Every structure is written in structure tokens, then in C-alpha cells.
Amino acid sequence: MREWAKATVIAAGLFVAALGGGAPAATQSPTALTIFAAGTLAGPFRALDAAFATAYPNIVVRPEFAGSVAMAKRITELHQRPDLLAVADFRVIPKYLFGAADRPAYADWYAGFARNAITFTYTDASKFAAIVTPANWYAILARPGVEIGRSNPDTDPSGYQTLQMLQLAERYYRRPGLAQKILANAPPKNMRDTETALLSALQLGEIDYLAIYRSDAIQHHLKHLALPGAIDLGDPKLAKLYGTAVAQTKNGAVKGVPIIYAVTIPNNAPHPDWAQKYVALLLGAQGRKIMRESGFAPLAPAAAAGRDKMPASLRPLAAAWPSM
């Protein structure tokens, strides 16, 4: 009996020692730039990576794509250290990463680099696809029997942005109760938290219309509705108007703001110099071109909040965040 106990202890001990010894993460030979980015940026960022690789062949870029909030939490909760974070809603960065009373500052600045808009995508198989137009969409989507898919407003920016857009639409088209009628066609059972799930559902015909970013519609070659700028959260100049729409989520009330994608370099980034080079590429002319081709509207110049805290090399590329 005693021998077995000894053997067990030795084995367990060796195992733990092996774990401890081998702990430093699997960093390999060439420098790897880790990027956390919102899922909707997958398309343009891959093109950006290619451009970066051409310019700096000795650096390997490792992008990961997921929900903006999930990415922010990986930094603050799981203590992961990417070199770069890009989110779909600029507010995610100050909300989760800026220093506060109960947490240290993971980031001190951000630069908005592209706009996007919320729209509805659909396919030829969608109900009323043949007759829906930018002029009558709100009536069609309110019809009973139409299935509309959307993202979870409690965890995903596009979720609450959809709610804000519907509120704005109600006022814009002067149809009280419109938002509720349309949301009746987008009940919780039609909510998913990943793009994959939502786009699959649309393409399989499970839902007829999907509230999603215009960039996604363009990248996936999907039909989409051209909504007026007054409601699609795509025009930074209309920030005040957007502010009148408030979405109720489990995390509290969220005021509408223009959809602006923002990027930051976390304070504890392992390779800040290379990260800056990447951001420089993103904010420069080549980056803007790539964003445009992917269906985003790039901000020229980029708008930075906390500009004085930006790395010196990047400051010239961004103007101060316009007051709204």
C-alpha cells in the first residue's frame, strides 16, 4: 500500500513540475503580433495582414476574431495580452479597458478608424424579397410570419445597435409601435450570439431578414436594404440624433451612438513597436482603401480619444475626437 502511495505522489509531483517548468507560453522563433478584433473585421483585417506581411516579412500576424465584448473580457478577466484590440463599438474600449476606481488601466486611448451602419440583409428566398424596398421595408418586416434574426443586445454591440435603430425608425417614419411590431418578429428564439449562427440561419432560410452590419452584407454578397442615415447609426454627424435612442439591456440602458470601429494598443502589449506599425498601416491610406473595399466607410482622418496618450508615432495620423 505504501509503495502505491509513493508512486502516486511522485507521479503527480512530476506532472505538476513538468507543467510549471514548461509554463512560458508557446512563443516560437519569429515575432508574432497578436491581434484581437471584432468578428465583423475579419474580412478587412485579413487583407491588412497580407499588406503588413508584404511590408514587414519577418513578423507573423496572429489575428483572432470574436465578439467585441468577449475580446475585451479576455484582456481584463483572462489576462491575455494581445498587441492590438479592435472593436465594433468604440465605447467598448473605455467601458472595459480604461482605468477606473476598481481596476487598473489596460488602455488609455483609442482611435476610431471606420464607420459602419446597421442594415437588414436578406436572400431571394426570404419572404416578400421581391417587393421589399427601402421605402416599404418597415411595413413588410412588421408583417406577421416574417422571421427576423438579430444578435444578443446583452453581449454584443450589434444587438443593442439594432434596438436603437428600430427606435430611430419609429420616430423617423412616424409609426408609433413600429419597433415593437418588428421586434415581435425577432423574438428571443431568433437571437444568436455569433455571426456564424446568424448568417447560417439566413442562408438556410430559417430567418428571412437579419439585422447586421452593412459591411457583412457586402462581404458576404448578400442583398441588403439601404436605410436612411438618420436611423442606421452610420453618420457621425448625426450623433445627437442617435443619442435620443436608448436600448434597454441587462447591463443597463445604452444610448445610441454612431457605429465607429476603434482600435487601441493595450498598455501591456508584448510588442508595442510592431503594434504601432500595424495601426499606422490601418490608419493610413492603404488601410482606408482596404476598409472601403470591405464595405466600411473609413474615417479620414481617424479620430482619437485620449490623443495625448497615443504613441508619438501615431499621433499625426489621427485628429482629436470631435465633440458631439
Place this chain on the structure above:
Amino acid sequence: MSEAAVLVRDLSLRLGSFELRNVGLSLDRGEILVLLGANGAGKSVSLEAIAGFHRLRGGRILIHGRDVTGLPPERRRVSLLFQNFGLFPHLTAAQNVAFGRRGADPSRLLARFGVAHLAAARPDNLSPGQKQRVALARALAARPDLFLFDEPFSALDAPTRDLLRGELRSFVREAGVPAIFVTHDRTDAEGLADKIAVMDKGRIIQTGEAADVLCRPADTVVAGLLGVENILPGRCLGRANGILHVAIGDAVLAARTAAAKGAVSVCIRAEDVAAMPPGREWAFSPRTWSGDWPAGGGGTAINRLMARVDAVTSLGPVYKATLDCGFPLVAYLTKREIRDLGIVFGSPVVAEIEAEAVHVLPAGATRPAAEKGG
């Protein structure tokens, strides 16, 4: 032709690549038919076919005049026991016995077999003898018209087999139910059979009363299965005075048997070979035949051959001695004989074989396919 209790006619089936062809058996009440054959001969398949587990290509099965050929197994009133007796391991002895017939009181049946005290025991905890009794009680509870035993003794040692064999024989006789007993072991055949049917490669090659088959195997395959240790190639030389002379190598043997011609196989059972001390008067060199038969009826002709002992192996109660008479000859000798004869390797002996014990068969395989020994 009297109405046999069980009649199997022309049973044919195909199972994958194996074929059963024209298998036919018949037995009367309380008779035991031993189905003998090598592994793979088709014995178990035949049994299963009679029980109703295979689709037949042809043939009929009649039990007490009832044609059961088309019936499913549960309607045939046939009882099946196999190796380790097939007791259900998750039930007690009593539950096993009560299995087929709800309502029958298992304790009475168990008492009849003397195992009432084991009613609550599990098969795992029973000895083979106890298992057999419980299995028989269970089989009897179902009141079958036919018993089918599929090598139930194969995993047991010799003394247990002997004991159980005896119990089984009495049981079947008492129950008055016919039984077919499948085995590859000839001692089972010798101990149990009223009738023997020998199978090889899906066919029955000999069938008849037990004594007949045992003493007069129809060919060398049967002889091998019956455990004849000496099957030797020979040439017929001629017949005189009711004795057939057969040459095996340089030796000539006398066989009291019907006429035969040309090349034959000579079968001699090892227990029919006696070893004698080389007497002073037999001062012949080995490989010389010395014949001695008294004229006049009634006497036995005895073959005597000079031999040398090649090998001696212990088979438990007897020793198997391989003698070199110019051809290999196997004899069974007791310990006592070995001691009295002072037999060691290479020592000279005289092998004695009565003419009646020399069987002559049509030429065939000289090495039987069946397992030796046992």
C-alpha cells in the same frame, strides 16, 4: 418400421460458407444418440437446426409425429443445454428452473435432483455437477419432447465428466425423453450412446447402434474420430480359413474379417495391443513375423510381433507406448505392466494383437483428423 420418437430427414442448410447436407437421424424414447465429429463438422449446427435456429434448405423434423419443421424454437418443445450448461448468470438456481414455466414450483424439481438447498445460489457459485443438475431441472421443467446437449462436458476434467455422464444417462432414461448428445470425445460416445451418428464436413458418414459403430468403423475418418490410434496402410495378401492376411511394411498380420483386396487401411485400437516379455523361444530379430494360430474353430488367432519400445508417455491412468515393429504401433500399458516388463526406451517387447482386433477398412487417410488422446 416402428414410429420413431424423433425423426430427422434430409436436413440441409447453408450457413455462410458451411453446408449441411442430408442429415438424417432417428431415435426412440429414452434413447441417447451421440453425434460425434471433429470440430467444424457441423454437429452444433445440426443441433441448432433441430432446435429451430436456422432456415432450412430442405428436410423435415418430426418429434412424436409432430412436424416441427416450420415452427419457431419456442414452440418446438425442445430443450437445449450447452457447455457450462447455459444457466442464466443473473438469476438464482430457483429462478433459472422457474424460467420457462411460470407457475411450476422450482423447489420440487430442485429437490428431485438433490439440489433444493441451492435454490438461492447463483450459477457462478455452483460446481459443474450442481450446475448440470440445475440445468436438467430447468430443462425438465419445460417438459420437452427432445433434449439437445451441445458438448456440455468439454470444459470439465475427466473424473467429473465420468460422474456427470453417468448421471445424465440415468436422467435421460428415467425421463423417457430422447436425447441427442453432441461431442468430439469418444469416451462420451462410449459411455452414453445407444446410437452413434458420425459427422464429417456437414454430412453423416456413419450411423447405427453404438456397439456397431464403435467396433466397425465404416472408414478411416470414423475410425480416427472414434479414437483408433493405429491406422496403418496395408496390402491384402489373401484369405484362408476365415483369416485375411494383410501386409504392413515387412510384417504380415492376420485379421478375422471379410475379404478385401488391394490397398487397405488397417485399424487397431491401442487397448487391443498387449505387450509381452520377449520369451526365450522367440529368438527372432525384429521385423520378423511369427504367426501362430491353432487350427480348429473357436480359437483366436493371435498376431505376435517383435518390437522395440520407441517412446512411453503418461496419459494419466495408462501409459501410451509407441512400439517400433517395422511400423509404428501404439499400445496402452498400465503402470504395473511397464514395471513388470521392465520397459524402458529401446527395450524389446512382443506386441500381441488378436485377429478380431485387426480391422480392415478401405484405404483412406492414415492420419485421422480427430484429436488424439483423452
Place this chain on the structure above:
Amino acid sequence: MAVDVSVALPRRTEKAARGRAPDRSRTLPLVFWFFGSALAAFVAIPLLGLAAMPSGAALLQVAMDASVRQAIGLSLEASFLTVALSALLGVPLAYVLARLSFPGKGFLAALLDLPLAVPHPVAGIALLSVFGRRGVLGMPAAALFGLRFWGTLAGIVAAMLFVAAPYTVSAARIGFESVDPRLEKVARTLGLGPWRTFWRVTLPLSRRSIMTGFVLTYARAISEFGAVAILAYYPMTAPVKVYELFLRFGLGEAAAMAVLLLIVCLALFILFRRLVSGGGAPAGIGR
């Protein structure tokens, strides 16, 4: 040939008394323990680490959350339905695979193990394309039975069944294969038809294996995330809820709910094992 036992015995006790190295028959268990402990540690340490994360207060708080309890309840219910369906459909299939031979049997058996290798979201999408509103099975199901799989319990169960049923089938198959077919034949000759034979002989003797299959199926079903999340986000199963908590609050809350779920599962598994081993039936090996 008499063996002089009196000579043999003292030597062994002498050896033990001197505290020598154990003789070779002890080496095997020791070596196996050595490697086995490594795996046991590999499983135990992260679980213990997880259990240590939330404080008692956090656990209590998460247990008070109605939506958390609802999610756990839904997971338990859906998993139970999954096991029931696996039993109803998978056990007969396992019997067929164990007893019959037919062309394509090997392929079918391999096919049934395939769901275990499919990435979960892919499985979810595949199921959606078949059971969705426009799916080849979804359309008749909706039209004939009003059964819908998008965002419903049915969808959750479908996803769980797809990934977890293979465990029932392979465990039951092994169980049936370990039952000597001759026992079934004996039962038939004792007067039982094929159905009663299955019920009274084959099933009891394979009970252990089948129950193990059920436990594995249950465990696999309850933990399924990727496929379920495609078919149904609301109503939320426990894994979906855990992830939502992570996104909305953080690791602490998510870990607390995960630990709560594990406690519930642990209790269920222990209870289930007791049910299985109770009854005193011997191991499912036919003799």
C-alpha cells in the same frame, strides 16, 4: 514428486522481513498507478482549480439567480430527453449491430461514431439545414406535428442527441456482444419468444454496459455548447448561460455557475451509479 514446502516458506518471509524490493508481480500495478496518477492529476487539478475560484457567497448569489436555475433545469431536462431517445432508438440499433451481419455493417458502425469527430458548430449547421424551416425533415415535422427545431427544446435535444447518441450505441453494443448468444437460444427453447428473451435475458445481462452508455450520453449532452448554440440560443441551456455570464460580467460569475452546474452533475452521476450497481446483478458477461 513431493514438494518440500518447509524449505520454500521461510525464504519468502525472510525476504519480506529484510524489506527487499517487491518481486516482479508488484511491478505492473505500480507502473500502472504511476501513469494513471498522471492522468488522474491532469483531470483533478483543473477541476479543483475551478471549484476553488468562486467564493461561497458568489456561489450562493449565482444559485439565487432565477435565470441560472432555469438554464440548469433546462439542461437537465433536455439531457434527460436525449438519453431517453438514445435508449429508445440506440439500444435496438446496438442489438442489430451486435447480432446481425449485413452488407455495409462496418460502414454503418463507423458512420455512427462520426458525430463525435464533427466540430460542434458544423454539426449544428448541418442539423439546422435538415431540421430548419426549409429543411427536408423540418418542413414535414412542422406541417404534420407542429414540431419546430429553431429556438426550441426540440432543437436543443436534436443537437444533444446528434453528438451524444454514439455513446449509447457503442456501449450497448459492447454489452450485447458480451452476452453469449447461446443463452438467448436456451431461453428460446425454454419457451420464450424473441422479444421476451431480449427483455429477460439479453437486457439484464448487458445492463451495466448500457447504463454506462447512458451516463456518458447524459454527460456529453449536458456539456454540449457549439451545436446547441446554433439551433437554440434562447431558451438558454447551462453552457450558453455560463458564456453569457462571462460576457456580461466576468470570469467570477461564469466560474460560479460552472461550479454550480458541476455540483448538480456530480450528484446526479453518483446517484445514477448507485442505481446501476444496486440490484446485485453480476457483470454483464454471459457464461
